[in-house]
Amino acid sequence: MALLEFRTEGIYCPRADVYIDPWKRVPKALITHGHADHSRWGHKAYLCTHSAKPVIRYRLGAEMRISSIGFGELKKINGVSFSFHPAGHILGSAQIRVEYKGEIWVVSGDYKIEDDGLAETFEPVKCHTFITETTFGLPIYSWRPQEKIFADINQWWKKNKEEGKVSLLSGYSLGKAQRLLQGLDPSIGTIYTHGAVENVNQVIRDQGVALNPTTLVTEEIPKKDFKGNLVIAPPSAMGSSWTKKFSPFSDAIASGWMMIRGARRRRSADRGFVLSDHADWEGLNTAIRETGAERVYATHGYSAIFSRWLNERGIEAAEVKTQFEGELQEINESNAEEGQES
Ligand SMILES: [Zn+2]
Numbered sequence: 001m002a003l004l005e006f007r008t009e010g011i012y013c014p015r016a017d018v019y020i021d022p023w024k025r026v027p028k029a030l031i032t033h034g035h036a037d038h039s040r041w042g043h044k045a046y047l048c049t050h051s052a053k054p055v056i057r058y059r060l061g062a063e064m065r066i067s068s069i070g071f072g073e074l075k076k077i078n079g080v081s082f083s084f085h086p087a088g089h090i091l092g093s094a095q096i097r098v099e100y101k102g103e104i105w106v107v108s109g110d111y112k113i114e115d116d117g118l119a120e121t122f123e124p125v126k127c128h129t130f131i132t133e134t135t136f137g138l139p140i141y142s143w144r145p146q147e148k149i150f151a152d153i154n155q156w157w158k159k160n161k162e163e164g165k166v167s168l169l170s171g172y173s174l175g176k177a178q179r180l181l182q183g184l185d186p187s188i189g190t191i192y193t194h195g196a197v198e199n200v201n202q203v204i205r206d207q208g209v210a211l212n213p214t215t216l217v218t219e220e221i222p223k224k225d226f227k228g229n230l231v232i233a234p235p236s237a238m239g240s241s242w243t244k245k246f247s248p249f250s251d252a253i254a255s256g257w258m259m260i261r262g263a264r265r266r267r268s269a270d271r272g273f274v275l276s277d278h279a280d281w282e283g284l285n286t287a288i289r290e291t292g293a294e295r296v297y298a299t300h301g302y303s304a305i306f307s308r309w310l311n312e313r314g315i316e317a318a319e320v321k322t323q324f325e326g327e328l329q330e331i332n333e334s335n336a337e338e339g340q341e342s
């Protein structure tokens with residue numbers, strides 16, 4: 001019996017009878033983080049980290065049975081040891097380590113190596129088998145340091161301000177939006193937020209995280225107040241009638257997919273900033289090396305190409321089909337097709 005199996009319900013541990021990030025309703029779910037493709041509604045019981053819990057609670061509703069655990073804390077289920085370790089993806093995100101009689105597997109969830117000051121810093125975990133995401137598993141995906149990206153974003157905002165325009169910046173409401181917020185320079189002007197973003201901001205502030213000040217966009221705010229200022233909105237709000245009151249504006253999207261010119265063109269935004277909450281090519285390779293894993297399962301993104309790459313390097317690797325979406329759902333909450341082209 002393998003320690004973990006891939007079933008139609010999700011990643012399953014038969015010995016403990018629990019699932020990790022299942023996509024079908026199950027009795028017991030261990031959850032790596034609050035993004036919709038990992039944290040689905042309707043399981044009987046959930047287990048996540050303390051810092052991931054508030055947003056999962058907010059998104060799934062008060063009636064869900066959600067317990068939480070500290071990073072590194074050990075939980076035994078039917079003799080199998082489980083622990084959660086920082087994945088650096090969004091606040092509270094975890095890799096899940098599973099150990100039974102000396103055999104260790106780690107499920108990465110989504111992760112990134114660069115410390116963004118919001119998510120707990122990624123920690124490599126030694127294991128025999130590593131189930132890794134490969135959202136950006138091609139050598140062309142190489143991120144510049146985030147300081148440089150934020151300098152570009154702030155520069156874009158300043159220029160728009162000089163031209164009397166509003167800056168409309170799009171990022172997924174959980175994770176990317178807060179990361180953008182923390183990278184913005186509030187001395188340039190007021191930072192406004194769409195309701196979907198502000199709701200998540202509030203959940204995160206309530207857990208004691210100090211985010212830059214924001215002002216919720218409401219009907220009562222006169223159009224002239226927005227001039228020269230910046231608005232953070234989820235991708236689904238871009239191009240909708242909601243944006244009308246900001247005109248004239250310049251819009252931009254921040255995503256790893258912006259590395260590809262075609263993706264930028266398709267998005268029809270004025271600007272694309274290459275900023276991702278997922279590891280780039282180098283990050284994936286570093287993380288895998290540091291696990292010391294002799295076997296790797298690659299899920300979502302360039303999983304086929306990436307597992308071939310690992311095979312050539314003497315690591316036993318295979319592609320596994322899952323229903324995780326990588327950054328696709330983060331680029332466009334309503335239409336996942338767009339990011340596919342790259
Ligand atoms: Zn995610």
Ligand SMILES: [Zn+2]
Nearest residue numbers: 110324325326
């Ligand atoms: Zn994901």
